[in-house]
Amino acid sequence: MLVGALFPLNHLGHYLHWHFINVSVANTTVMILMIAVFVAAVALPFPGRRERKGK
């Protein structure tokens, strides 16, 4: 049985417009999340490091 999504996004999107730059809110959200993941990847300690140091 097919069920619909809880919050479907099939309606027209919102766009941010500044000079010649025109970017959707959805794309901006994804870009911010990607930057956040990159910062987290650099900032968080590498897993397993402490375990290796103990060996």
Add this chain to the structure above:
Amino acid sequence: MKRRYRPDVDVPEWTGGHYPYDILKEGTIALVVVLLITVTLSIFFGSPDEPAITIKAWSTAAPIDYAQTAFSELNGTSGTASYGAPYNQGDSQRLGPLQLEKWMGVRIPINAAQDFVLGPLQSLPGQPALTSALHTFQTASDATRNAWFDAYTKAEATMSFAKDQVVVPTTAAGPVPLMINDLTAMARSGALDQALLTRNSFYTTNYTQTLLLLSDGTYLANVAQQQHLLGTQWGMMNETGSYPGQAWLWLYTLWYQVPPYSQSSNGDVEVFGTLVLLSAFLLFVPFIPGLRSVPRRLGIYKLIWREHYRDQS
């Protein structure tokens, strides 16, 4: 004599310890995490579900736009009819003195009048008036056809659609009004979609002709504009609805927004040339003195491997 160490070219041999690392384990964990995120997001937000635009949908929603486009295919003034390679002989975009499309030649030959108008009409069975009109058109001289085209073009501005008929107020266009009217009826019935799909092969997955015909009208562009999908709207990056799109294509679509690319009739090939140049630049970074030192001077690697450098100091 020992050669001087060059920091961005020479690679010193690692003399420290080694640890085992299970890359398959890491890959499996990444796959499972991405799978879980994908399933969760699809449960919450669904996925783009825009109905396909067909010739039937177009000609039903905008019959006059369809009829005008069909006429432009017949008289050879449409975008496809005059596109050039790979579809037909015509002037293609230029990158300085180079015409890259012409190098590839006409690989997908399209005769707009034959493929989009005459061919489909010839496939309609049991229509004596249409058969006669087609015979009249095909046996007429070029001068006669051009006179019909001129008359139809003049009347086109006041074209209307009533009672399932395309009404063009002219009597000097020969068989053209009947042909365009019958083709519009064929399009509205859905038969033209089938005719364009199945003409060249048994397998109906080649939508080239359907898409070219759609792109010659204004209906597709209007729908695309509403959805922010036009090239001038950074459309390459966008998706239908409110879904995120292909954000990684920002560098390609960026050029289409700024002069001289945005105002050039050779915009596509100029953007292509620019991207080739930038890609070559990126490819040769390790060989460009100064630029290849940037990562070392920025020192982000020291942040990533900070525990190693802390242990060293």
